[in-house]
Amino acid sequence: MRDTFPFLLRLGLDAGADAKDIRRAYARELKKVDQEADPDGFQELRQAYEVALQWQAHQEFEGQAAVPAGVEEAAGTQQAAAAEPAPPIVAQPAPDDPYQLADQAFTQFQSSAQELVSKNESRHQSRWRETLQASLSHDSLLNLTARTIFEARIAHLLATGWKPGHETLFVAASEVLDWARDSRRIQQFGEAGAMVDRAIDQWKLYESMSAHSMGTVKQLIQTVRNTPNPERLAARDDLILFHQLTDRFYHWFSIIIDREILQKWHQAAQAEIARNGTTGAVPLGEAPVESSSKSGWTWSGWQITFMIILLVKGCAALLTSGSHGPSYPSATGQADPVAYQNAVNQAMREELQAAKTLQIAPEEAPPTEQQLEAVRRQVFYVPEPGKGSGVLKASFAVELDGMGKVINVQRTQSSSDQAYDEAVARTLKHTTVFPPGTQRKFPVSFSYRLPE
Structure with a gap:
């Protein structure tokens, strides 16, 4: 029997290996292969493992089904063959459940x-x-x-x-x-x-937060565990902080904290917010999101094209108004301002209606104010003690794939506080608030007002 089968050599075994030896060898060799970096190597190992198991099962089946050695070799005639009982057919043992x-x-x-x-x-x-x-x-x-x-x-x-x-x-x-x-x-x-x-x-x-921010979260987790009945026992700042953190750490908290305690803290936090709101409760309050414009509007190609059409038509109307444009005389023979403004408004309505008939619409919608607000709520930043007052502002260029997943975040303006910049960048990289069809590239800015 050859002991140089390639599949056995790949597993470091010889022809005497049984099924347990093969499985052990595969588990040993598997630890040496990086499945992601070397898929071909993993496939080769997997194929050797499967072939080795099939080979071993076949060898075992043949050994059990072999004719006993005591049978006479001269039993070649039909009479001898009929007299000699046939070896029992042994089914291959079923694999373990x-x-x-x-x-x-x-x-x-x-x-x-x-x-x-x-x-x-x-x-x-x-x-x-x-x-x-x-x-x-x-x-x-x-x-x-x-x-x-x-x-x-x-x-x-x-x-x-x-x-x-x-x-x-x-x-x-x-x-x-x-x-x-x-x-x-x-x-x-x-x-x-x-x-x-x-x-x-x-x-x-x-784990990617600054040491100071991690310390704040860790302290709150310990407070929650040690206060199973937070109603009238937990501090207001802890309740509001818990409310803020559960937005971004809900599933992790559900694994590392008793869920009955989490539910009681959630109810206590909601009751506190209903009584006194969230303003000024903890030094985590962030200034409203600032995007590239106050309304969250981002100029895109179709919008620029539409404005150019309006400008061109407006200029043409001004050039031809002296000889062809309508006049609106008043009793004194001068232009009536009210009638003129009505005419302008009518022209604008006609232009807007014409744009609709052209069905000019963006293929990708810019992020909404609600989506950016959802990102802002996920930003967790705690300023270092003695940081001072003022407003931190950081700007970023964000790039998405076709499904709305963030694939690139590049800082375009620093807030002068690296910890805050990194907190915003981390949140943008991990957020899932942008739906498919969101504009692929857009700028965004976030601000944080330092406590006085």
Whole structure:
């Protein structure tokens, strides 16, 4: 028997390998391949793995179905063949149920997780990483389908609500299972995967903040956890800040904070806003959004063309008005200003109607004031102590793809505070408020009024 099959060499095995050896070798080699950077290498490894399993199953089937060695070699006649019982037909063993295999690994994981909580070690990311990696190394997860089902169980566990240690498990799972780097791995798990994926994006936004801003968010999270009944116990500033932060961190908060506590804080914050509003509650108040014009209007090609048509026709009307234009005499023989203005208004209405008949309309609509306001609400910036007073203003050139996703953000004017500039840029890069068909490129400015 040759021991130099290419698929066995790719896995580092010889002809004596069984199915478990093949799965172990594949798991080992898979860690060495970057699936995104080297798709051809991954495909080669995957093909070698599948061919090796088929080869091994065939070898096992042939070995079980072989004629016993004690059968006489001279049994070549029909009589001898009839006298000798035929070897039993042995069906190829069915593969293990991947759901049962995933259950085995997940049960082990749950047991280890309970042990971490009981030993007060659930706050250490390193311990969660070790627990996850131990589960992934379990023999049952050498089956790739079982491994995928195990990942789905972890995603569902996180999406169903907070339990002790989940705030740390969330970070460890995002890294160990590669969810943070490749969102496709988590998005395949349906609604639970979509929620965890959004939570990862919000966690990344938090991680990219300045140390001072991160400290503010972290302090509020701790306050929320320590105040399960915020009505008449939580400070007004904390309630308003909680209201602002849940707009941009809702899914992440739902994983790292008990949802019953979140609901009580939401109700308390809404009651406080109904009583006293939000003005001046915390030093996070931002000045209204300033876009390229006060109304959020952006000149586009069709609008410029329309204005040129109006100007040309207006000039032509002025040049011909002396001999051909209508006159509106008054009792004194001079032009009547009221009649003249009525004529001008009528001409403008006719021009507008003519433009409508041409069906001149923009293919892409500029962002609305409501969309820009939604972006502004997501900007989280806390000024450093002693920053002083005044207004910070930063301007950016934004570029979208055809589906409204932000693909490029370039700063065109700095606010003189790098932390604020970066906060706005981060928000623009992560926002999803622009629908398909929004103008691909547009300028926008945001302002923040520093507290006195």
